[in-house]
Amino acid sequence: MKASNSRRVFIRQVGLAAASVLVLPNLGCLVDDKKRIGIQLYSLRDEFSKGVENVIAEVSKAGYSWVEGYGYSVKNGFWGLTPTQFKQLLDKYSLTSPSAHYEFSEWEKTGNDAILDAYIAAAKTLQQKYIVVPFINPQIFNSVESVKAFADKLNKASKRLEKEGLKLAYHNHDFEFKQLGDKTAYEILVENTLPSIDFELDLYWAVRAKQDVLKLFKTYKGRFALWHVKDMDKVNPQKNTEVGSGSINFESFTKEAKLSGLKYPFVEQENFDINPYESIKISAKRLQNII
Template sequence: MNKRRLFLQQLGLLSVGLGMAPTLLAQALNEQPSGELNSPEGKAAAAASITSVGLQLYTLREFIQKDVKGVIKKVAKADYQDVETYGYSVKNGYWGVKPKAFAELLKDNDLVSSSGHYDFEEYITKGDTEVIKQYIEAATTLGQTYLTVPFLAKRLRSKADDYRSLAEKLNKAAEICQSANLKLAYHNHDFELASYGKTTGLEILLKETSPALVDFEADLYWVARAGKKATDLFKEHPGRFTMWHVKDMDKNSPNLNTEIGSGSIDYKAIFKEARQAGLKHVFVEQENFAAFMDPFKSIAQSRDYVKKTLLRHT
């Protein structure tokens, strides 16, 4: 029996399948959608129990759109236990695979999906909540806990008031998610850390969204690209950064990624602050690969470093 199957059996997930209620899945993975464990103190305590490493499937975007089954099988072979989806549409599902079939594919490969990146632009610009309900349906089918806002178009972030408006909309969307026992999260890039007077877009979002409703997925590479320290964010906003995107910065070309542990970001220092951040889920992501590197060997190398080296610092 491989380690991934043992991991899931210990949680009792195989017997009930990935179609279980998100609340039950959340409890099994130390994920409480509400209550004391959603407080900063509870989130910090949960960091001590992290044992699995996830992969943001955008890392393999050039492959997964051509061969969904083959890529998922290779992700499992690289010893990942969790995947974060991207690119879902009501018409095409996940790269041409409908949610129910994709959930079965994950189950067959002993994988879970804790989070998904979903396009919220239509909601942000038009206030259409129907699209959120459609995302909730798909996420529930997969057993996901988080609906994550992945990106904010440039035209929607030209001034501080844009972020204040977004914060209000995130709170409303999060209430809809909460009613379905799901959680809303926001994923940053570097532009949220640009200054607007004495504040930044990310500071506005952190201060004007409800900690009980909205979590944040810290993309640690983009924080570093913005010239900021992730550890400072964790100290200033304890418990808010329950998910992390972990990708390293090439030492010679900061605009490029490299395998975790091979770049310039001091991840050992960052992982020491996992409890303060409230970390629950780690997702490896890499937006580019060196010409000589096999992407599937790359993700295995990064996974091993996170698992065997960095998680020991939490």
């Protein structure tokens, strides 16, 4: 093809592309939304025995860009992969891992900083931004004093992580919302932790505990940088379902995402009535439409 013809074809193609943006403005939004969607890999825990790479490949195929790991140990890494091997696998499928859940029960009991050091090393290898406390002894939330004592421990850990360029976050279930006087244990925890500590708000558990999520956003502006987005089955509230198929009005929350400080939303589903890979595709598409 002659150069002059090539140039005319190029200009015409650029013009058509520009026109398509005007006709279909949502295409650009959809691409941006895909970059903002993650999944907590605990959702697919039953699939890992069939091969870690297969799970990661399916997650990428489903439209996610981030993954949140879980279950790390110095001995077994992530499902038998070292942090370096896991990072290489994520790179292969164009995924990143901004955060992971790391077990803190032993650290909470002993204060052994060697545990933190191991987590820091893994997180830095994966280029993560957050180390997340996924679960802790529920008895801690039985009194104001024990909640404050736990907050002090988290503050110390946060200072250690900050020196390494990392942030600490805490993930809730429902037991943190126990009423202790005129506040819930969760509110006491948020109020007694350093502003540098963020919270991964599990929306399902907060709603199940009958909390006013929007009030939390307004009261503790900017503290909820991470969300777990999983829907509540309309018939059995103890079960999860695909985002948009249950009883939780996520749009009311996403409208106030900026107020909450949201940076990383993660789909999570702990049980499935359909093929899990089909399920996570459905949730990804629906969350992309409202985030």
